[in-house]
Amino acid sequence: xxxxxxxxxxxxxxxxxxxxxxxxxxxxxxxxxxxxxxxxxxxxxxxxxxxxxxxxxxxxxxxxxxxxxxxxxxxxxxxxxxxxxxxxxxxxxxxxxxxxxxxxxxxxxxxxx
Amino acid sequence: xxxxxxxxxxxxxxxxxxxxxxxxxxxxxxxxxxxxxxxxxxxxxxxxxxxxxxxxxxxxxxxxxxxxxxxxxxxxxxxxxxxxxxxxxxxxxxxxxxxxxxxxxxxxxxxx
Numbered sequence: 001x002x003x004x005x006x007x008x009x010x011x012x013x014x015x016x017x018x019x020x021x022x023x024x025x026x027x028x029x030x031x032x033x034x035x036x037x038x039x040x041x042x043x044x045x046x047x048x049x050x051x052x053x054x055x056x057x058x059x060x061x062x063x064x065x066x067x068x069x070x071x072x073x074x075x076x077x078x079x080x081x082x083x084x085x086x087x088x089x090x091x092x093x094x095x096x097x098x099x100x101x102x103x104x105x106x107x108x109x110x111x112x113x
Numbered sequence: 114x115x116x117x118x119x120x121x122x123x124x125x126x127x128x129x130x131x132x133x134x135x136x137x138x139x140x141x142x143x144x145x146x147x148x149x150x151x152x153x154x155x156x157x158x159x160x161x162x163x164x165x166x167x168x169x170x171x172x173x174x175x176x177x178x179x180x181x182x183x184x185x186x187x188x189x190x191x192x193x194x195x196x197x198x199x200x201x202x203x204x205x206x207x208x209x210x211x212x213x214x215x216x217x218x219x220x221x222x223x224x225x
Contacts, residue, residue: 103155
């Protein structure tokens with residue numbers, strides 16, 4: 001059974017600081033990694049995805065992959081109260097499509113004003 | 114552009130009742146999915162469809178059925194509801210089956 005693990009938190013970060021969220025995965029062959037943000041009572045929305053060929057930056061968000069240690073990180077710079085949400089990591093089986101997308105349980109992030 | 118629309122938003126069922134959760138998308142996506150999300154658990158795939166007339170089981174299909182008669186609609190049927198089916202249900206779609214998922218707003222179902 002392929003696994004994706006996240007610290008459930010809550011992770012509390014002061015406003016303006018860097019929030020760092022981690023996700024470990026069990027399948028060494030995984031090549032696609034997704035970060036979804038989910039506000040309380042709402043549906044998940046995609047904020048970042050990376051492939052095994054490198055890190056990615058998009059505005060205040062950076063996704064980094066450490067293949068040797070099998071974890072993927074999401075960094076949020078200049079954290080804002082609106083970043084308070086649960087962040088879901090998802091990892092795709094390299095031999096399949098979304099039908100084999102495995103989600104972590106999520107990390108709850110709270111930005112403290 | 115509505116995206117993925119789910120109805121109802123909330124529903125309470127008695128044990129043994131049946132219901133259909135509706136899902137429709139207007140993005141002309143071929144791929145559609147039903148997930149359930151339990152507290153403290155990751156999203157679990159119930160059923161998915163790669164196009165009209167084609168459906169397949171996901172990780173947790175027992176107690177559910179689906180159909181896909183059109184590209185737009187992908188209803189989820191619960192027969193003989195059980196308390197274990199109390200959950201939040203999300204419908205999602207994707208353009209090509211490998212790209213990002215677009216989620217509906219969810220249906221919160223309670224079975225008592």
